[in-house]
Amino acid sequence: MPSESERLIPGIRKDIVLDPSSEIPGFIASELEQRELLQDNTYTDLECTNSVADGEPVSWTRTNVVVGSMSLSIFLAAVDSTIITTLIGDMSAEFDSLDKLSWIASSYLLSSATFQPLYGKISDIFGRRALLLLANVLFLVGCLVCALAPNVLALILGRFISGVGGGGLTTMTSITTSDLIPLKSRGIYQGINNLAFASGSGVGSLVGGYFVSNRILGGWRGAFLMQVPITVLSTVSIHMLLKLPKGSPGLGVHGVDVMNKLRLIDWYGSFTLVITLLSFLTLTSLETDKILTVKGTSLLLVFITFLVIFIIAEKRAKFPILPLEFLRIRTVLGASLSNFFFCMSSFNSYFIITIYYTAVMNLTPQQVGYRFAPNFFSIVLGSLGAGYYMRSTGKYYKLLLLSGLLAVFGTWRIVTITPDYPVWAQFFLLITPGFGISVIITATLLALIAAVPHEHQAATTSISYLFRSCGSTLGVSFGSAIFQHRLYSSLHHNVMQFLGHGHDEQELLAIIAKASHSSEYVHGDAPSFITDALVQSYDTSCKLSFQFCLLSCVAGLLSMLLIKEYVLHGTLDRK
Template sequence: MSTPTRAQQDDGAAAPFVLTRRRINLIFTALVAGMLMSSLDQTIVSTAMPTIVGDLGGVSHMAWVTTAYLLASTLVMPVYGKFGDLFGRKNLFLFAIALFTASSVVAALSPTFEVFVASRFVQGLGGGGLMILAQAIIADVVPARERGKYMGPMGAIFGLSAVAGPLVGGYFTDHAAFGWQWCFWINVPVGLLALALGVFALELPKKRNSAKLDVAGVVLLSAATTSLVFFADEGGSRGWTDGLTLAWLAALLVSAVGFVLVERRATEPIMPLSLFRTRMFVLPTALGLVIGLGMFSAIGFMPTFLQMASGTSAADSGLLMLPIMGGLMLTAIGSGIAITRTGRYKAYPVAGTALVGLTMLWMTTLTGGTSLVTIEVMLFLLGAGLGLVMQVVVLVAQNAVPPSQLGAATATNNYFREVGATLGVAVFGTVFTSRLATGLTEALTANGPQAAAAGITSPDTLVPAAVQAAGEPLRGAIVSAYADALAPVFGYLLPFFVIGLVLAVLFRTVPLSDVAGMVARGEAVYEDGTATRGEAGATPLGAGAAASAARAADDALPGQRHERAEEPAPRT
């Protein structure tokens, strides 16, 4: 083991430790367990929600179940990212797992709706940290040149959870032996396993840092994020010109301006503005925002349409979303492996954004008569396109910043994706629901006697089973109303994917770093004689070389570290 470098002694960091392939794989296993728990919980309540709010008496405030989690997880992303850079990530990751697991127990035991919503908020505080820290820790232990094959499976976890969550939640809810509480009890053994793996496998150096915390930045960013979420929520329900909606917009603008002013003077800003002077950070972050806006809008509205078109239950309709998961997992993992082998990444976000845009264009042709086979093909292509983009934008953003800012860069990139998702679901959800209400009213009016006989008295009384039992022509009219409301939404999303395609084309093909974040910062060294950065034969870095790499990276201006050549860096 090498002795600590002078830089490490000055900043109080622990002595370097050896990064072996076995250690990296153990760390990756712990991270996957934490990410799976967090991402699954975002979707598992979707099919159980009607039962949950009915049991707890919160039907009229159902939106709070989703809003509480979304708000909390988005709030803490930048905090976890920056604090991880300053104080180390292991203890923060363990804290996030423990918080998430404990709040799951409270959610399962909730006696009232208010307690349940509070537990969901606390879950979000833990879940947001799990997502950010997992991606930042991988950047700490795996060089960008090799990171694709790790981040591909991480991206696939999102696709898996998007489908598995509703299926598992529906199964627990529909079976009396379990009940909706098991949507949260299931987190306990998974959380304890993740905690044990984290304690014993997540070997990361501890840091001591006396930097002044950016308290004002945290407060103002939290205010801006809260205002954004409520602006989108109120705008979607009350209307975009409603007084309360405009008040939240004003609060958003004021807090955002205040945040920028504070960050310009902060010693350790929670979201360093210097990141936004780096072209290859700004472009993937902006593309992530666009992808978040389009992806969550499309995926969020499709299950409802599929339930009506197929007549299946909420839980069973989740099976019809499997093609998205299959396409996303295939391309996310495949592109990650390809990037590791070639060092090239630009083609994937370009191809992925184009594929998603073309699929959206095809989905504008959706009608009540479109076959399920055709819809499944659409969903597969949509997932395949998303898999080519989602994790690549994180990888490129991480590669563009100094090793000392990996956490802040990862958090900022994810933060703006969540901002896009929040706005997309709210804005385009308003378009969808307003058109749907009009279409359903016309369908029920045109088929009044048949609707009355089927017990469908208003759009609010529609359930898939009743629609199927009603028979034709009422069933066809209702399905067409859903299709006619949904198809234009995909059309409205197209301009954003055109913008996303332009952003992807503007990516600069720069070499991916051959040095893991901790090695570049002088906190770790590679095991002598092992290939920890790719194929066998890679030459290990000593502590001195690592410290030199760290100083060179930190001294370089943002965006200049890897923008010297247009071809992949040679394997040293």
């Protein structure tokens, strides 16, 4: 029975170098296998940095300073992704552009998810430092454009540019850390990066609110302006201190001028991938009733067309921007799918549980925030704990399965929530799935990187982030669609029962319209006679969306069965 590597690497002649005691390929043949794995996707016909001397030994202190600088970049990118929530009201008021509200809010996330997958393969050509600096500069320019925006279109453009840079900061930090840290210790540093991202996401809205409330540096403009000097500090630190070890693939292609490096980029694949993701993410962000309109249908046709063109382009490209052959490796496929499904569940559950707390339990935004706070610590503990476990044991498969079961159990507990759920239990509700999924995100990244030779880790990391982004987006889109569809039918059923009991059809239809568009209406302006019916509708609708989250977790757990246990080496050369 041929092994996985034998099926993927047909060109190895294992009969040449055999261990006489076992008649299986020896160390040399094993090394040849790694060299030839997906050989069409590497720059083997060029002089690469595996043979140059511009790399140098990297000290522990320098490494940690660089990782700290990159974590600062991740923190800023996370802050910028959530800071908009408390700034958007003042922005739309200043520019009198309520109709552009959704674009102001979504342009950052849209561009971040779209351009994120491009960084990995391009950094194999130009080197990690160049792409890290580019991401920092784009992020900085985007913040400046936002701070100085004379109109709403300039503001949207600034958010879009910031997203291109912010997505690169997240991806390139992960890729570069893998070039600096051996796999066995890699999980700890990923935990630190996750801590930076979670912290930034958590304080983003607070920072925005502080600047707006106190009118510091022009209010909302100051919130963007304050990110500029911090980004400059991170950029300078990376430029001065980032040194990769000798022979690292992160040093880029050597002995080739800039024009020839540009020719190595898969422009056709890059363009079609960007259009594919832009159309896909825009389509999934539409409201349910707009998907079958001309706009929605057009986006769907664009998505399908460019997806087909992208797949064809990647199969023909000499150096594809996103090598699809990697998905033939079962661990890469399993890790990517598990990321997709668990992110789908996680993001949707966070979104819907907020609605449940507000509409069903009548909690204020501040009270909801308090119930989310313990989840932050569980995510940090899960990420760092997974890192320390993998460093001490060199294993990850059993940890993944256990964490997957934990995530399924925790999501099942969310499904069982009731309006009279104990207050103390509400604070612990998100801890279990949050802990499990944070372990999964950390461990699957290491499993994915360990499954391919080190020179391919940038491309596989990009694949991982692509699946995460798509899973997060689809999770919220599908979960919201399920919720909204059930909510409307449930509201119509529950509210129209009052017809003929002193309430006419026009009044009840107005209540349905208001309740279906605002969860705050339930305990706010809704007539008291209808409150219980509205609460019941929101309760059943949220439960159905939670069940979708549970099914996603189960799919993620089943995807893990594809993952194989690989050695987590304690050295960068994996020996």
